Each structure stands twice: as C-alpha cells, then as structure tokens.
Amino acid sequence: MVPPVSERELAAKLRAHGNSSLGEFPVLQAALDIAAYARIQQNLPFPDFDSIIEQMNELSHSAGEWVAIFDNRPPADEQVEWLRLIMHEQGGFEGATQNYDASENADIAAVIENRRGLPVSLGLLYIHIARCCGFGVEGLNFPGHFLTRLIGDETSAIFDPFNDARILEPQDLRATLKRFHGQTAEMDLSFTRGVRDRDVLIRMQNNLKFRALRESRLEDAVLVVERLLLLDPGNGVFWQEAGLIHQRIGNLRAAVLAFENAVETMQEPALSVRVQSLLDEVRSQLN
Incomplete structure (x- = not known):
C-alpha cells in the first residue's frame, strides 16, 4: 500500500x-x-x-x-x-x-x-x-x-x-x-x-449517500455520487441520482449532463424512458 x-x-x-x-x-x-x-x-x-x-x-x-x-x-x-x-x-x-x-x-x-x-x-x-x-x-x-x-x-x-x-x-x-x-x-x-x-466499496459509499440525503445535505450527496461514478461510470442509476440531486440544488446544466449519461447507460428501457422525461423537463427550464 x-x-x-x-x-x-x-x-x-x-x-x-x-x-x-x-x-x-x-x-x-x-x-x-x-x-x-x-x-x-x-x-x-x-x-x-x-x-x-x-x-x-x-x-x-x-x-x-x-x-x-x-x-x-x-x-x-x-x-x-x-x-x-x-x-x-x-x-x-x-x-x-x-x-x-x-x-x-x-x-x-x-x-x-x-x-x-x-x-x-x-x-x-x-x-x-x-x-x-x-x-x-x-x-x-x-x-x-x-x-x-x-x-x-x-x-x-x-x-x-x-x-x-x-x-x-x-x-x-x-x-x-x-x-x-x-x-x-x-x-x-x-x-x-x-x-x-467493487460492490463492497460501493456499499460503503452508499451508506454515506443515504445519510447525506436523509439529512438534506445535498452538496455532500453529490460528492458521494461523483465518487460512485468513478467506480462505476456505466451505472445509469448513479447518473440518474446525480441528475436528481443537481436538479434539487439548482445546478441545471450539471443535471442535464447527468441525465444524458443516465439515458445512455440505463439498462432497463422503462427507466430510460423515465429519465428521458426528466431530461426534457430540465432542458425546458434552461430555455
């Protein structure tokens, strides 16, 4: 080490x-x-x-x-x-x-x-x-x-x-x-x-994420999700979580980027459709 x-x-x-x-x-x-x-x-x-x-x-x-x-x-x-x-x-x-x-x-x-x-x-x-x-x-x-x-x-x-x-x-x-x-x-x-x-490491980070969200520490939650995405960049759920948190904070451009990645990486078609609607919603707020 x-x-x-x-x-x-x-x-x-x-x-x-x-x-x-x-x-x-x-x-x-x-x-x-x-x-x-x-x-x-x-x-x-x-x-x-x-x-x-x-x-x-x-x-x-x-x-x-x-x-x-x-x-x-x-x-x-x-x-x-x-x-x-x-x-x-x-x-x-x-x-x-x-x-x-x-x-x-x-x-x-x-x-x-x-x-x-x-x-x-x-x-x-x-x-x-x-x-x-x-x-x-x-x-x-x-x-x-x-x-x-x-x-x-x-x-x-x-x-x-x-x-x-x-x-x-x-x-x-x-x-x-x-x-x-x-x-x-x-x-x-x-x-x-x-x-x-990798799943053990992700579980550790998820503990931090859940606590931050429960305590409404959204900025801290975003940082945890960023670490999760370094470990698992192809995880559409993590990208969706990043988009939702950025949207709540008001970081709309970051939310758009996260939702775009979520649409590309989401494994389940139904979830991908849901994320696409979230993406369209945030894009409309930017215009």
Missing part, C-alpha cells in the same frame, strides 16, 4: 479499481484512495496515511506469522477465530454502537484511526487481513447489515464483522434479517451470494 497522491491520479486509480476485471483487488488500498479523494473534494486535510498504513501492516504481519506455522489451512471456523483475535483483541476494532450514523464510520482512514466502524467498513478490513493470511473470503449481498464469509477447504463460515466476528448459523441469519427488515421478512438465496470487491 502507498499513501494517496494528487486528485487527478486518485481519480484515475478509482476508475482503474472500478474497471478491474478481477472480482478481487487490493481492497484496502482502494478504500484509502476513496478516503483521500473525498478529503480533496471537501478541502479537508489528510490524516497521517503513513501511520494508518503502518498500523494495518503490523496487523497483517501478525496474521501472517500465525498462518505460517500451519502445513494446511485451518478449518473455516478456526480462521474466523484467528481473524477475531487479530482484529478485535489485538487491533481493538469494534462496531460503532454509540455514533452509528456518523460519516466517519464509513471512512476507512477514520475507521482505522478510531478503531470503530460500520459493518461494511469493518468487513472490508477483515477481508484485507484474511487475504493477507491466504484465506478465501468474500463479502455477502445480505441486506441491511453487511456480512462476510470465509471459505475453507471443506466448509465455510459466515460471520458478522460488526459484532466481534461472531459466526452466524442459518437461524442467526434469519434473526438478523428480521431485526433489520421486520418479522415478515424471509431469507432468499441471493442474500448469501458473494459480491465483488
């Missing part, structure tokens, strides 16, 4: 992360690049990235030393326990239960400094450490609460990075789903589907 660089170089790196044909890439480096780019957008000072990287390197080294003594990879549940010891006991990382909605909990640099984070930001760190150990690991498509899966040679284990890497059995997954989505919610196979690293 290396410290961040200029705005142009960071934007290029985010595009490269997003365009990667691999399901896996250096996910922690990508998250640090996003954190650095966000600070440039907001004219905020950088944290001590050298110190942040060194802290994670120390944890990675400790994790690797343990794995080196085994001839074969341990079972998945033992892998989870080792990650818990490294992340929770040695690293002191915990779920941010006191100020859950604070934006710093979705900023990976702040998470490493504060040792507190959201499920998805802590999950990203678990993914990084697991890969340093040579473990098979992936984030899951679970709604409302990010979960992670370690894949052993014969078994796998789903665990909750927010709650001290507690292993979740099928009944625990159902209970977690109902806690976040109500008692009528039922499990679906898609909820335990593995996701690409």
